[in-house]
Amino acid sequence: MQLFYNPLLDNSAKQFIFPPEESKHIVRVLRKSEGDIVHITNGKGYLFEAEILVPDQKKCKARIISEKKSIPKRYKLHMVVAPTKMNDRYEWFLEKATEIGVDEITPIICEHSKRKTVKMERMERVLQSAMKQSLQTVLPKLNPPISCKEFLENDTALGYRFIAHCQNEEKMELKRKVIADNDTTILIGPEGDFSKSEIDLAREKGYVPISLGANRLRTETAAIVACTTVAIINS
Structure with a gap:
């Protein structure tokens, strides 16, 4: 099935x-003609089935013949992840996290971040493409970048809160802390890790330090391991 996206x-x-x-893609590439069926999502949980009326390469017209609302998940996963030095690595995270089933993403700028800016429009396109490719009907919410300190000071997240950092201290593995059917927010730091002040502030705000395993992981790898762990616990 080929899935198209239109938020309106x-x-x-x-x-x-x-x-x-x-x-153009529908008519020239997919070679759809009058009477053929296409599928569209608005990224808000709806899947529409439409019949092509006018297979025009500039204005392909279709008639909506059915709609279906997906069943909402029993939990929400919010990944708060520092941008990586290389844009393509962060885009890889966005793509895979969408395929796995993330609900919300916030890029955070930390004291040790080597990249301070992100390209929001490009990131949105990556999310849309991943949603369509994985045949999902809910587009993850992408928040504007924010400093780690500001995010924590204004945090209103519900459910369980975790921070994955590399400092030497006793930490339980995430898979032993996640509880199914509960909202979860996970903080993942930059290549240089969170600073001590950021970790201390996260603790004050109720974030529990967790481990993602014995190996030291890149930012984007750590984020995907966290997403996968939560998805498995909730499967």
């Missing part, structure tokens, strides 16, 4: 016109 589509729509780029 809602369950009151009767007809739909694809934008030029997607119209």
